[in-house]
Amino acid sequence: MELESVPGVGAKTAEALRELDDPERALSEGDVAALSRAPGISEGRAAHIARGAIRAEHDDPGGFAATPRTRELYEAALSLLQERTVTDYGAKRLETLYPSGVRSRIDEVRAFTERALEREPTPAVCEALSGVEPLVEPGDVRVRDRCLATGDAETYAAAQSAIPEVSVELVDDARQLAELARSYATVVVLDEAFAGVDVEGDVRVEPDALEEPASVVPERVLTFFARNRDAVRAAVAVHREADLEAPCDLDALASALDQLDEDGSVRGDEELDRLTTAVDDLDAAVSAAESVANDHLRAAIEERDVTIEGTDLLSLVERGAGVDSLLDRELADEYAAAVDRARDHLVDALQLRDTEAMARRAFPDEPTYPVEHEERVVSRLREELTATRDRRATQRKRAIADELASVRGAAQALVDAALELDVELAVARFAADFEATLPELTDEPGFDIEGGRSPLLDVPFEDVEPVDYRVDGVTVLSGVNSGGKTSTLDLVALVTILAHMGLPVPAESARVGRISELHYHAKTQGTLDAGAFETTLRDFGELVTDVTADRPVLVLVDELESITEPGAAATIIAGILESLTEREAAGVFVSHLAEDIVEAADADLSVDGIQAEGLVDGELRVNRSPVKGELARSTPELIVEKLAEDGDGFYAGLLEKFE
Known part of the structure; x- marks a missing residue:
């Protein structure tokens, strides 16, 4: 696949994509995780590029959502899916799913959906997924040793x-x-x-x-795993909880990760810990060793019986008067013992081994008071310990880096698989929450929905009344006010959109005719002026003209009569329906002018009705499933009928007018 042939990929984006190991594969598979690893490409941008690549792969011209209302419902359906993801990546990845009229693309997603519906989104898996995120490539590694x-x-x-x-x-x-x-x-x-x-x-x-x-530079691998340690660990947990096939030994990977600190340094090595502690504590240990020597020597001087009183000797010593000769003459053995204690303390405190001889030279044999270390020797000891520590750290880093480098690709695959699982589980949760099933997709116009319930209504889903509705061509849908005509159109549109996305639909079962475009025209608020009215007619004219057997469409229209006077509207709607019927298109026109439209039409038009069953305590009771071939009774007729039941002749006469 030529990178710049993908819609939305220019020269700059193509250059960034070429930084990937296999950009053509990532594009052809719509791999958002891989695409987002290209320099400067976010997950949202990667999803947009992937969608363009998918369209190019399937020779999909796009344009399925042909009207603003159709696009609104697609976005609503997408939101329902995204709300059921755990990761931000999963929400972005779902944006590569879109309604298409191309059978190969629909079948591709249906195969994905069938796998997804076999998944079980358990709380443990969802909890593990909460820690998974795309791996990042650290760009700030710098080694100075x-x-x-x-x-x-x-x-x-x-x-x-x-x-x-x-x-x-x-x-x-x-x-x-x-x-x-x-x-x-x-x-x-x-x-x-x-x-x-x-x-x-x-x-x-x-x-x-x-x-x-x-x-x-083992730090390159170590820093990568340190930065991504939590995400990889979470992906390991996902594979275990979901029983996914892993590309590597999960226990070995987890064990290697346990040897890393958050900053990429290694841990769990006793020798390296010893050397690190020795370097860090050297100054404090030297100072403590000096105190040990001086405390011993002070006690010896105070207790020693010499020619002069011990306290007088201390006074001389503290003023520096002949201290070397006094110590050498009177306290040579005690000084040697004090220095030995200092040396032993330094060696023991720092747990020195190979550098013990050097450390002992930090305190000279020549008597002095107070006892002081040899800075030159301590500096050399520090250099030797630091170099030894760094060599040991590098050895350990190389060993662990070699181990982790061999599973870096596997770790990436682990995370990618976990992120993709989140997408599958979102579809599984969607199907479970809305009792959705995969529809039958045919090449015949129309649809047949049984037990359909819209999740877009402002009531709890379990309270939504199921709707059965079948249309094989073009029909006028009549019904009482607030009887559910618009929500029925929304349900039909939603089922059609999801079916063409390759996803399950909220119905007990459904058959959907494959189309190239869905034209859903929502109700217009108020009568249009002459210019807007003309534009609307032109839109319908182009729509009708463009409908062919190779470009099937579904047309859903909600009360088109609101754009102009009722009489003219009935004539216009009748003409549109006649043209759509001639072209064997499918469509549903919601209208209160059903009788007038049928009378104005030269062809036989089908009329369905959402029937009101009556008034109960002032509330309208409605059968939400449209009845085929029956014009719905109006709300005024129902009210007059109820009044006529009281025996008043006036209302009985009015009721006869409806017949």
């Missing part, structure tokens, strides 16, 4: 492009390489020519490093 080195300009440019997270340095010889090794914990050399060069520090010659960026 290592660098890449090369002596080749082309390799230098390639390295900057392939691994932008680390610095890339140009080097000419071993001396420059040694300088880098003193500045970075790890130097990765990209040139084979440096193999065998003996340089102090962690210097590695890896000519293939650019082919495996994760080996140089």
Whole structure:
């Protein structure tokens, strides 16, 4: 599929889509999750692009929702579905579902719907879905403890492009390489020519490093999983609760994720924890060791029986008068013991191992008071511990990154599958909430709805009265005021829209004739002026003219007579109905002028009626299902009939006028 051939995809969008691994597949499958991973493309924009790609794939000209009222009902149907999603992604993904007159597209969605209706939206699955969201690609990873080195300009440019997270340095010889090794914990050399060069520090010659960026920058993989850890964990929970087939070992993935902190650092390694603690606590441990030594030495001085009183000696010592010679002469053994205690405390507090000998040199053998550490030695100890910690961290990062890198695609598939499940479950919940079933879709004009109930009415769905209605061609629908004529039209339109979306319809059963366009003209408020009236007639003229066997339509019109005088309206409606009948179209025209329309028509027109059954306590009782071939009785006739039952001759005479 040529990217720029998709409606809504220009050069800039096509360039962004080419950043994806397989944009053609994502477009052909309407994969909103994949499309939204392209730079600068939101989920809403991805849904719009996917819809255009789907239309292109099925050669769908669009235009099914031919009137504002049809579009309103489509949006209402879509909202009912979106309200039943758990994730924001699911709501956006549902926007790729639209009514179409193309059979291949309808069948494609019907296959999806059949799978969806087998799903069970349990509370546990919905709870797990609440934590799932599309994975994000972190763009702020920066690593400063290592660098890449090369002596080749082309390799230098390639390295900057392939691994932008680390610095890339140009080097000419071993001396420059040694300088880098003193500045970075790890130097990765990209040139084979440096193999065998003996340089102090962690210097590695890896000519293939650019082919495996994760080996140089494991943080790339780790940060990705750290940022998306909650979403992946939620997707794992969804797969377990919904018993979905997983693309990887869920336990192994969960275990690997447990080794990551939120910032992408690794955890669960005792040696790394020890080194990290040693670096963090070094200054405090040195200070505490000094206190241990000085406390011991102070106590020894105070208790020592020398030529001068201990308190006098303390006074001299604190003024710095001959302290070295006094300590060396009188307290050499006590000083040595104090320093040993300081050294032991430092080693034990930091749990030092390989650097124990260096740490012991932090306190000199030469007697001083107070005992003080050797800053130069402590600085070297800090450098050694930091370097060892960083090397250990890098080793652990590489190990975990290698493990996670191998399942990155699987993790993406896990999340995508969970998000798609949310879409399926929304359809399943819609069908369950509104007792909806998949309709039969035929190539015959008209519809047959049994037990249809509209979820768009302002009453609880369980209180909606079911409607049976069948139309095979063109008919006039009559009925009393507030008898449900408009809501019946809305039900017919909603069932038709959902059927052409490939979705279940709110009815016990339904047969829907496939159409290219749905023209639903809502009731006009007030009589139109001459210009608007002419425009309306032109619209109907074009509609009638364009109807062909290859372009079937369903026309729903609510009280067209409101646009002009009743007499003229009846004639106009009769003419429109005659033309639609000649073209074997399907349509329902709601009108209070049913008798006048039939009289004005040259062809036999069908008239259906929503029949009022009478008045009970002043309230109109109505059979909501239209009766085929029967003109509905008017509300005034019912009222006159009720009054005539009282025996008044005047009302009996009036009643005869209705016959």
